[in-house]
Amino acid sequence: MPASRRGKTASSCLITGERGAVVKEWGGRYPVALGYPNVYQVGMGNLGFLSMYAILNAHPQIVAERFFLPDGGQKKPPVLTLESGRPLSAVRLILFSISFERDYLHVLEILKYSGLALLADDRQPADPLVMVGGVATFINPLPLSFFADAFLLGEGERQVPQVMELLLAGQQMKKSELLLSLSGVPGVYLPNSARKKSVEDCAPVKIPHCSDLDRFVPTSVVTTAGFASPLSASYLVEINRGCPRGCRFCAAGFVYRPFRNRSLPSLQPIFEAAMENGYRHFGLIGSALGDYPHLKELCSWLVRKGVAFSPASLRVDCLDAELLELLRAGGVKTLTVAPEAGSFRLRKLIHKQLNEEQILTASRLAVMTGIYQLKLYFLMGLPSETVEDLDDIFYLVSKIRKIMLDHRQSKQKSIQLTVSINPFIPKPHTPMQWAAFAGLKSLQEKQQYMQKLLRPLGNVKLEMENPWDAAWQAMLSRGNRDMGRLLLAMVERPQSPRRLIREAIKNSASLFAAQPLDIPLPWSFMQHHTSAETLLHMYQQLGPCS
Known part of the structure; x- marks a missing residue:
């Protein structure tokens, strides 16, 4: 069986046993792939990840589908979204939610299995934007600095709605212009602008928290x-x-x-x-x-x-x-x-x-x-x-x-x-x-x-x-x-x-x-x-x- 078909079969088996999954038509909506960089069983026990799924899909103009680290031994199948079995290259935004530092390596593996360039500087304008959040990143995001286009540092309930409105409004912008517009959101950190700076020269990033x-x-x-x-x-x-x-x-x-x-x-x-x-x-x-x-x-x-x-x-x-x-x-x-x-x-x-x-x-x-x-x-x-x-x-x-x-x-x-x-x-x-x-x-x-x-x-x-x-x-x-x-x-x-x-x-x-x-x-x-x-x-x- 071809690897892509194996991936789709595994995804359909998983979603069949679920309650509460959101399946939307893609027509006219902004597609987001929301990922937890570990296997399905681990990711589905994470409330932060599930919260982002709910917040994203509550927006009528957004379709958010989940993906996980393939659990296929040495021969990893391609990474596909769970809800529709699409490749990650088909979405506009790839958003990772990371809770543990040891999953940083899995982020790179997922990008590799998806056929996407690992380094942010090597990805093409037509490639999805790669953003990374989760508590591990607002402890220390630096090991992933070469690979993420942007980090969401802080509690996502405050940031994600603001980020999505800017992404929806900026669909015709160049990637550099879009990232610049995101830099005004509290807690958004653009590693590309900081890579050539010393620690002392980096602009401070205040980490937002939910007050209510x-x-x-x-x-x-x-x-x-x-x-x-x-x-x-x-x-x-x-x-x-x-x-x-x-x-x-x-x-x-x-x-x-x-x-x-x-x-x-x-x-x-x-x-x-x-x-x-x-x-x-x-x-x-x-x-x-x-x-x-x-x-x-x-x-x-x-x-x-x-x-x-x-x-x-x-x-x-x-x-x-x-x-x-x-x-x-x-x-x-x-x-x-x-x-x-x-x-x-x-x-x-x-x-x-x-x-x-x-x-x-x-x-x-x-x-x-x-x-x-x-x-x-x-x-x-x-x-x-x-x-x-x-x-x-x-x-x-x-x-x-x-x-x-x-x-x-x-x-x-x-x-x-x-x-x-x-x-x-x-x-x-x-x-x-x-x-x-x-x-x-x-x-x-x-x-x-x-x-x-x-x-x-x-x-x-x-x-x-x-x-x-x-x-x-x-x-x-x-x-x-x-x-x-x-x-x-x-x-x-x-x-x-x-x-x-x-x-x-x-x-x-x-x-x-x-x-x-x-x-x-x-x-x-x-x-x-x-x-x-x-x-x-x-x-x-x-x-x-x-």
Whole structure:
């Protein structure tokens, strides 16, 4: 079967099992290909991507169709839009939504599979405009600077409608004129105009945020059947955005500032409409759900409606007996919490204001309520980390395990404790963006140490990220424009991408080291809610970290 036909067959199979897909006639409309640079199952669990699909197709003059990274092993089929099976070269605009830095490489692969030039300067006037957005880009877009015509840095609900109106009005403009007109939209960054400038000379780009979240509620506007992502059985609803806690390592807590909540009256009609369409399980999305002021009221209302729900994660200091009982009544079987460090010293250092008693009390209340599965997230390789800090992870896990075994409602009830330990990665626009990334050898030794401690514990499942993968993510997170040259080489030599990555990691000691405080960082032209001066002050307060 020809590759193009295989691609169309796969697309038709996927869309047949969906609910909520929008299929429009192309005649007279501005065609947009909206892409998530990973496989279908991953992209369809992303609310930001689905939100852009809804916003674009709400415009009567626009037809937006989705595309994903082909899931075809070594022989990749051509990239076609899901709704009509058209090639990407047939649209006017290709818009990528990127959530994770490791998907940057997939952007280039998709362009290659589509027969489009990878470098923006090599594409022809008749080729589609390539724009890139998503949270990964308003953390650091620079590795993709050679390949994008424009970046949408910031929350897309504000930008995309403005951008589309300009594109509709400028259909007869030359590409250069069109891009110039887009430069007036808040958060639009034109990498071509900045490539020959130093960091100090780049014009500042202020990152926009939505002031009124009630105006638009991201939900699972399209749901899937038979291609399960972790929450695909749920209808996802974003409850709040950002986080007020200010953990010093967390990009989401800073790039999504200020912390904002939706009103309960804006959310209830969303849930009710989904219930009328047959949905009976909901995923509550937010990076600080425990700080949502109406959380108990919302959970109680959902319980009365007779539907199931589950939160993405919750802080232990918001878990009390009343909330846990509501969660159990809502069908929650697994609770996800993030102590981040085993010792109080390290938790205090990274501004994770939790003491051990709070963590143990929440664990006890959870199992006494009837929730027998806990997932704990920890960081490894934090600055100033010692063996004693790693031992404290073991001691904390052991105490939680004992509490769960001792306080379960019946000795016949089995417990499951999943411990996820991942390397700390310095992220731009956080106070710890200047901190060092632990070396590969150090991380490998620490992983072996933690495996020796935790593997013998019954009812404990240990998950740890490969240090090589973490190092690659760290490179992309703090990379500058030159990182694009490595991405280009990896796509042009697809037989040896792992070798290229490993060589680059071995030669990137300066990128992994603590960054000098008196030299502007490559992404410092981006202006988020928290100023660089404030971030630096927070970093310097960390003491041994800085």
